[in-house]
Amino acid sequence: MIIAITALKGGVGKTTTAVHLAAYFQTLAPTLLIDADKNRSALVWSKEDKLSFYVASQAGAPGLITKFTHIIIDTQARPEPEELEDLAAGSDMLILPTTPNHLDLDTTVKAVELLKPLNANYKVLLTKVDSRTKNSRDAKKFLEEARLPIFRAEIPLLVAFQRSPSLGVTVKDYPDRRAKIGWYRYQDVGKEIEQVMSQISS
Ligand SMILES: Nc1ncnc2c1ncn2[C@@H]1O[C@H](COP(=O)(O)OP(=O)(O)O)[C@@H](O)[C@H]1O
C-alpha cells in the first residue's frame, strides 16, 4: 500500500504524521518512508537509527520499493497542483493533515478542490488539536459542514511531538506519560486507513 502525506502548506504535521504512520505500519509489515521533501526532515529524524522502519530519500527509493509492503511518502511543503495530481495517481491514499487554524483549514479546502476531479482517495487529518480551545472544537464542525472526508481520530497538541525528533524517536518511545496518548491516536489513524483500504479492495 502506498500512502502519501501532503498539504498545500508547511507546518501542519506532515512529517510527524508520516513518521508515526510508518511506525504503525511497520508493526504490521515491512514499511519504507520516502522523504520527498527537500528539507529532508524525516531523514534527519532517522539519523540516529532509532526508528523502527527504513527511511530513504526520493533519489534512493527506487531500488528499495519492491522490498517493502507499505510505502509512506512525506512530501514537500508546497506541492504544485501537477505534483498533487501525480501523487493522487501514484498512491492508494492521500492524507491531508491540517491544524484547526482558519488559514490551514482554508488551504485544506483548496487542496480538496484540486483533488476532487482526480477521483483521488483522500482523507483529512486534524493535527495539533487542543480540545480546550474553541478553534479546535469548531474545526471538526467546519470540515464536516464542508463535507470533507475526515479521520475520526484527531492528533492532540503535545510537547512530545515537538521534542521527539531531536531524540530521534517517535512519541511511542518518548519518555513522558502523555506522549503515549499521541501514539494511540496515530494507531487509531492507522486502523482507519486499514479499514478504508479493505473496503476498497472488497
Ligand atoms: N500533534 C502535535 N503537537 C505538537 N506539535 C506538533 C504536532 N505535530 C507536529 N508538531 C510540530 O509542529 C511543527 C511542524 O510539524 P511537521 O510535522 O514538521 O510539519 P510539516 O511536515 O507539515 O511541515 C514541528 O515542530 C512539529 O514538531
Ligand SMILES: [Mg+2]
Ligand atoms: Mg515536513
